[in-house]
Amino acid sequence: GENVEQHPSTLSVQEGDSAVIKCTYSDSASNYFPWYKQELGKRPQLIIDIRSNVGEKKDQRIAVTLNKTAKHFSLHITETQPEDSAVYFCAAGNTNAGKSTFGDGTTLTVKP
Amino acid sequence: DAMVIQNPRYQVTQFGKPVTLSCSQTLNHNVMYWYQQKSSQAPKLLFHYYDKDFNNEADTPDNFQSRRPNTSFCFLDIRSPGLGDAAMYLCATSREGTPETQYFGPGTRLLVL
Numbered sequence: 001g002e003n004v005e006q007h008p009s010t011l012s013v014q015e016g017d018s019a020v021i022k023c024t025y026s027d028s029a030s031n032y033f034p035w036y037k038q039e040l041g042k043r044p045q046l047i048i049d050i051r052s053n054v055g056e057k058k059d060q061r062i063a064v065t066l067n068k069t070a071k072h073f074s075l076h077i078t079e080t081q082p083e084d085s086a087v088y089f090c091a092a093g094n095t096n097a098g099k100s101t102f103g104d105g106t107t108l109t110v111k112p
Numbered sequence: 113d114a115m116v117i118q119n120p121r122y123q124v125t126q127f128g129k130p131v132t133l134s135c136s137q138t139l140n141h142n143v144m145y146w147y148q149q150k151s152s153q154a155p156k157l158l159f160h161y162y163d164k165d166f167n168n169e170a171d172t173p174d175n176f177q178s179r180r181p182n183t184s185f186c187f188l189d190i191r192s193p194g195l196g197d198a199a200m201y202l203c204a205t206s207r208e209g210t211p212e213t214q215y216f217g218p219g220t221r222l223l224v225l
Contacts, residue, residue: 001170034213043202043216044155089154098143098162100214102154 002027004092006103014111019080021106023090024072032093033066033073034100039086047088048075080110115139116217118203124223125193133188133220135203144186145214146178147202155202161186190222198224 003026013019023033031052036044050057050064050073057064061080066073077084087107093100117136125131135144142163147155159168161180175197177189190197200219206212 032212043218045216046213049213098167099145099157099160101157104154105152 002030002092002094002097002101004090004101004103006090006106008106009104010107010109012109012111013080015080015082017080019075019077019084019108019110021075021088021090021108022072023074023092023103024070025092025101026071027092027094028068028071029096030092030094032095032100033064034091034093035062035064035075036089036091036102037086038089038105044089077108080108082110082112084108085110116203116205116215118201118217118220120220121218122221122223124225125190126225127194128192131190131193131222133190133201133203133222135186135188135217136184137203137205137215137217138184139205139207139215140183141205141207141215142183143206143208143212144180145204145206146176146186146188147204148197149200149202149219158188193222193224195224198222 006023034049037047038044050066061078063076087105089105090103091100119134145160146158149155158172180186200221202219203217204214206214
């Protein structure tokens with residue numbers, strides 16, 4: 001089955017700095033890569049996703065890049081704000097399997 | 113406006129006493145998922161339904177069962193809860209399965225005494 005590794009497990013940045021979270025996956029059949037933000041005690045919420053026919057996608061301060069050859073994808077948050085503090089999960093999904101496998105999460109802390 | 117609804121939000125049960133968690137959706141999505149999430153861990157997929165087709169994860173204990181009587185509702189039954197089953201249980205839906213966005217419910221936090 002799919003195996004997703006996520007790094008780092010914790011990340012602390014100063015407000016205004018950029019944050020980068022990286023994930024690798026093992027199944028070359030995976031074709032969907034969402035990122036979820038989960039605040040304490042709340043549900044995971046999709047913040048951005050990318051499909052395997054695209055190398056990069058951007059939405060305001062958030063961007064995701066995908067390297068299918070190397071089987072890794074990254075989340076980039078620019079101009080971080082304290083409200084960006086949360087746990088971020090990457091996932092790799094497979095059309096045939098009909099499901100996604102989550103990484104272990106990154107706890108991001110943005111210091112004011 | 114709630115799209116994926118889970119009841120109850122908090123559930124307390126006794127060791128070994130069967131418990132049922134419920135999920136409903138107003139999105140008319142074909143796929144419904146159940147995840148278990150323990151503190152500081154990633155959501156772990158237990159099983160999912162594509163319409164009426166049930167898909168169990170290989171490592172989901174037999175203690176966990178699910179029912180989907182219609183498109184809108186899905187239930188998680190824990191036949192004999194153990195202390196290790198205390199967790200947040202998240203229901204999610206997607207229109208057609210991966211690659212499609214999953215919409216999560218607010219979760220039910222289960223406490224086993």
